[in-house]
Amino acid sequence: MTSPLRGVYAPVLTPFNDQLEPDVERFIDHARWLVDNQAGLAIFGTNSEAASLSVDERINLTDRLLEAGIPAASLMPGTGACSITDAVTLTRHAVESGAPGVLVLPPFYYKGVSDEGLFAYYAELIERVGDDRLGIYLYHIPQVSHAPISLALIERLRKAYPQTVLGIKDSSGDWNNSKAIIDAFGADGFAVFPASESLLSRAMPHGAAGCISATVNVNPAGIHAVYAGWNGPDGEALQAQADAIRQIFQVLPMIPAMKYVKSQKTGDAQWQNVRPPLTRLAPDVAEKLVRDLEAVSFAVTE
C-alpha cells in the first residue's frame, strides 16, 4: 500500500511543569501552533522525551490533544517500547484514536539483537494489534537505539505486511542510506522521511515523503516552505535559511536548546524544564544560542 502520509512532521516537544509532570495546556498550545504552521505531529519521538514518559502519560496526552480539537489526521505518534506489551498498548490506542500512522522504535535495551528478533518484534506487534487501520512507520536511529533497521528487515516486513508497513523515518543522518531505501522500496509506495530538513532539496526530487525533524518544533513555517518550494524560484534561498537555523541547534543538546528557545518565544520559563537524565541548557550556552539565532535573523522573541 502507498503511504497516506507525507509532509513535514515535528517530534513534538513535551512541556513539563515544575513538578516535572507533563503540562497538558502548554502541550496543546504547542501542537496547535505547529498544525497552524502546516506541520504534522510526530508526538512521542526522541525529541519529545517520549522515553521519559510512562505509557499512561502518553495515552493521556494523546486523549487531551484530541479533546482539544487537534485533528487525529495530523498525528504520527511514537508507539515503540522495549516491552512488546507497552508497544501493543500504545499502538492500539493510537489506531483507535484515529492516527493514520504510528512511528515505531525497535526495542532498544538489548544490544546486538538480530534482524530475526526485530522482525519477530514487529510481527508480534502487528498481529496483536490486529487492526486493518494500522499503518506502521519504522524508526531507524541506530546511534540511539543500537538496533538498526536494515534493508533486509524492511524487505521482509514489506513482504509479510504490505498493507501495514508503510514507511520509515531515517535518523541515521546518512543520505546514502535514505537513498538506498527509496531506491529499493520507494516505487512501491514506501515513504521515506529523512530526519533533517537539510536533506529536503536533495531528498524530495529523489522521492522522499518529507521530513520528520526536531527543529520543526522551532521553525515549522521555514521548513514547510522548503518542503513546498524546493523546486521553485526561491528553493535555494529557503533551503539555505532553514540550514542556517538547523546548524545552530544541531551542535547543541537539541531538546534543552529547543525548549530554551520556546521559553524565550513564549516568555514562559517553565518551558525550559526537562526530565532527568536530560539537563537544562547552561546559561552561557543559552546566551550564545540566542546570539547565533539572531545573527541569522531568527526571531527568538515574538
Next chain:
Amino acid sequence: MTSPLRGVYAPVLTPFNDQLEPDVERFIDHARWLVDNQAGLAIFGTNSEAASLSVDERINLTDRLLEAGIPAASLMPGTGACSITDAVTLTRHAVESGAPGVLVLPPFYYKGVSDEGLFAYYAELIERVGDDRLGIYLYHIPQVSHAPISLALIERLRKAYPQTVLGIKDSSGDWNNSKAIIDAFGADGFAVFPASESLLSRAMPHGAAGCISATVNVNPAGIHAVYAGWNGPDGEALQAQADAIRQIFQVLPMIPAMKYVKSQKTGDAQWQNVRPPLTRLAPDVAEKLVRDLEAVSFAVTE
C-alpha cells in the same frame, strides 16, 4: 548506612507461555527453587528480560511471588526505567512489598548523558518515593545501558543519600572497577556485587558483598558454595567448577541458553520461550551446549 544485603543473587529468569505472557506458576516454581538453594532473587534484571515487561506485569509478578510465600526479604527487584514515572511506580511498589533493596538501572535511551543528569534522576526517584525503608543498589552495566555509574556519581549520591544508596551491581566485568569502588566506599558499608561468580575468590577477600550473576539461575548451589567456601579447603576446586560452567554460558546468548537448560532440567519445552527481540537458541547451538555442560559434569537433566 551499611548494606543489609549480601550473598548470591540470581537475576531471575522470567518464563513465558506460548502466547508470550508471563507464566506465573513457572516463575514461582523457579524462584522457590532458587531460594531453596540459598540464592537471593534479583527479579527483573537484565537476564530476567525485565526490559521486555510492562510495569503492570512486573508488579503483578511480584505480588504473585509474595502471595505464594516467597519471603520479601529475599527480593532485590530491578526497578529502573527510562521514565522516572515508571521507576517511581516500581520502586514504591517494591518498598511497600517489603523488599529490603532495589536494583536501579539508570535511564538508558538517551546516549551521552551527564553525571549531573544521572544524579538528578536518582535524586528525583529517592525524593518522590520518600520512604525511609528504601535501599537503592545502583546498576552499572555500561555495555548495555550506555550510562555508566562513575565513582564521582557514587560519591555524590552517597553524600546526598547515605541512608538510601547502599550498594552497586558492577556488570562491567572489569575487576579493577569493582576494586576501585570497594576501595573508595567499602569501608563505609557500601556493598559491591560483581556480576560474575568467577570474581568471587578474588572479590570476597577484598570486601565484596557477594555476586549477582545470570548463571545463578542454573547453578545456584555451586555458586553459593563458592561464596560460602572460597577461603576453605575446597575453595579452589569450587571456584574452578563454577568457572567451568560459567564459561560455557557466557560465550552464548545467555538468556536463551539458560532457558534452554531450564527446559531440559524440567522437561518443559515452554521454558524456551523468549520475548522478541530475543530469539531461542538454535538447535545446533543447544546440542553443543548440552554436550559442553555434560563434559564438566553438569547435570542437564534431573
